[in-house]
Amino acid sequence: MSREHYQCIVTGFLSDRIPYDDLESRAMQHPGVGIADLEAACIVPLAPNTPSEAPISHTWDMLKSWTQMDTEGYSMECPENSVLLTRRERRAFGMFKLWFECVPGAEHTYTVSWRDHQFSNIALSDESGRLRVVFEAQEVYEGEVIPPPDARLLRAHAALCRVLHACGAVKVYEGWKEDEARSKRVVDHASLVYVNSLLMARAQVEANASA
Numbered sequence: 001m002s003r004e005h006y007q008c009i010v011t012g013f014l015s016d017r018i019p020y021d022d023l024e025s026r027a028m029q030h031p032g033v034g035i036a037d038l039e040a041a042c043i044v045p046l047a048p049n050t051p052s053e054a055p056i057s058h059t060w061d062m063l064k065s066w067t068q069m070d071t072e073g074y075s076m077e078c079p080e081n082s083v084l085l086t087r088r089e090r091r092a093f094g095m096f097k098l099w100f101e102c103v104p105g106a107e108h109t110y111t112v113s114w115r116d117h118q119f120s121n122i123a124l125s126d127e128s129g130r131l132r133v134v135f136e137a138q139e140v141y142e143g144e145v146i147p148p149p150d151a152r153l154l155r156a157h158a159a160l161c162r163v164l165h166a167c168g169a170v171k172v173y174e175g176w177k178e179d180e181a182r183s184k185r186v187v188d189h190a191s192l193v194y195v196n197s198l199l200m201a202r203a204q205v206e207a208n209a210s211a
Helices: 020-029 055-067 087-094 122-126 151-167 169-180 189-210
Strands: 038-042 082-086 098-102 109-114 132-134
Touching: 038 087, 082 087, 087 098, 098 151, 109 151, 151 169
Parallel strands: none
Antiparallel strands: 038 082, 098 109, 109 132
16 A cells, blocks of 8 residues: 555555545545545465465466566565555456556556456546556665565566457456356366467467567
């Protein structure tokens, strides 16, 4: 909350937990922006120390292989793995419908991209390709500057979003999430194999194109 000053980095909505003394002045600085329930979205929604016997534990292994980054000391809730968003935008981020594209040469600056998503702040719907955000590193907690989101994690998330949309697998993933919310429903193993095949095929196409 402190790093983003109690404000959604995308929509500008202020948190309903913002200190009362600060609310009036902040509201005057951002006219037309409402109050919303903000949540921290984990870029990689999985703790690095997941037991190795769990199949999902391979996620961080793959991430380290793709990005060559050292995740030692990371936790799922660490600032480097978090982005403050409204509940609606957080769900879109988790469903790979909203992502951040790095702006070359501009540190901690990103263009917001999205597909099949209606913003909480509807005024942003016409800003495709023009909506930029900057993550600041000015707030201090316990004597240390709160770091911005790790650019390598955001790049990995953005790459996965592009691949999932390009091969159509995002629709299958959305179906899984809907299944999880319903009782007596299970994820179809055949769907897992299907999506894995799509991702592998897409990765091979990209590899051949860059060769």
